Amino acid sequence: MPSQQEHAQTEAADDTATERAALTEQIKGFALKAGGDVVGIAPVERWESFVPEGYRPYDILPNAKSVIVVGVRGPNAGAWRSPNHRIMEVNGYDFANDRAIHMIADHIETKLGYYALQGPALPTAGYQPRMSMMLAAVLAGCGTRSFAANIILNPKYGLLYYSACITTLELDYDDMLEQGVCPAPMCVQTYKQIGKTPCMAACPSDDGGCLDGSIDEDGNMEHVYYDRERCVSRSMNFGISSFQKALDQIAEEEDNDKRKMMINSDFFSRSCGAVSFYKESVAQCFECMRVCPIGRGERKLK
Ligand code: SF4
Ligand code: SF4
Structure with missing residues (x-):
């Protein structure tokens, strides 16, 4: 028989677990309402096996306990359908994942009284981002790496754009996915027939492209290039x-007329637009994702 003190301790632990489960549900519901398509939560300790000291969530926010990861689809299904591929580049990405994360962080701080901040996906110095959103998505159980440029594929939606919120609030955690999302069964079949999956065939490393790899006998990723x-x-x-490259060429050009032409060219104008955050075709290529079957069902509409 448990003592009275042990009984009281068990009851208190049950209350804490119930409260944490309710908070987790509340945060996840809020994340979906804020525009997220998927949400996953990971404990900060999961980063310890993957990133060095200085880059873990508690190095960014002292005493951090949880990382909430939100994924959104980015381009609309209609943008995927457009025969002009540049359409998707110019209006495909609307930062909805960042917006959702800011709303979650505000909610945690103003309504629940815990610290929260957006996981910094950009470098604060040099070229190394402080936090990888791809790793955060994997550790929070939102997806797994793929043959296509290591893009993290969600089992339902495929390609998603991710942002993360680091917080001192303790929550219930999602398991990481046990089964790799990539390769899809049809890709394993394609690989058996032609030695390449659809993404590898769309961008083959042996023909000017970037992708290669192999699949083992059980249909799992064996080697990724x-x-x-x-x-x-x-x-x-x-x-x-492209801005740096063009600027260098313009600075080197001695012919005045030619230099003016280069400054006013379509290429340099677009590069200027890109670096000034004007909504312009910047840096996206969806060709390996266009052929990927994961998430395609979600983009099938009338
Ligand atoms: S993003 Fe484009 S260039 Fe890069 S791997 Fe995919 S298809 Fe190739
Ligand atoms: S096309 Fe197939 S192999 Fe390539 S990323 Fe998609 S699921 Fe993976």
């Missing part, structure tokens, strides 16, 4: 790098 540098130069047509 992704040429990130080549992908950047193929997909980031108008971004910081």
Whole structure:
């Protein structure tokens, strides 16, 4: 028989667990209402096996306990359908995941009284981001890495855009996905027939592209090859790098007329638009995702 003190301790623990479960449900419901398509929550300790000291959630927010990850679809189904692929680049991304995370952080601080901040997905110095949103999505059980540029695929939606909120609030945690989302069964079949999955065939590393890999006998990922540098130069047509490249060429150009022409060119104008955050075609290439079957059902409409 448990003593009276043990009984009281068990009851208190039950109350805490019930309260935590209710808070978790509240936060997840809020995240979906704020525009999220999926939401997952991970304990901060999960980062310890993957990132060095200084880059863990509690290094960013002291005493952090949880990381809430929100994924949204980005481009509308209609944008995927447009025969002009640039349409998706110019109006595909609306930062809805960032908006949702800011709303969650505000809610946690103003209504629940715990610290919260957006996980910094950009570098505070140098080129290394303080936090990987891809890793956060995996650790929060939202998806797994794929053959296509390591993009994290969610089992229901496929490609999602992720943001994260780090908080001192303790919540219930989601398990990481046990089964890899990629390769899909039809991709395993394609691989058996032609030695490539659809994404590898769309961007083959042996023919100017970026992707390669192999699938083992059980239909799981065996080896993944992704040429990130080549992908950047193929997909980031108008971004910081194109601006730097064009600026260098313009500065070197001695012919006045030619220099003026380069400054007013479509290429340099678009590059300027990209770095000034004007809503412009910046740096997206969806070709490996266009052929991916994961999430395609969600984009099938009338
Ligand atoms: S984003 Fe484009 S360039 Fe990069 S791997 Fe996918 S298809 Fe290739
Ligand atoms: S097409 Fe999609 S599911 Fe198939 S192998 Fe490529 S990334 Fe994986």
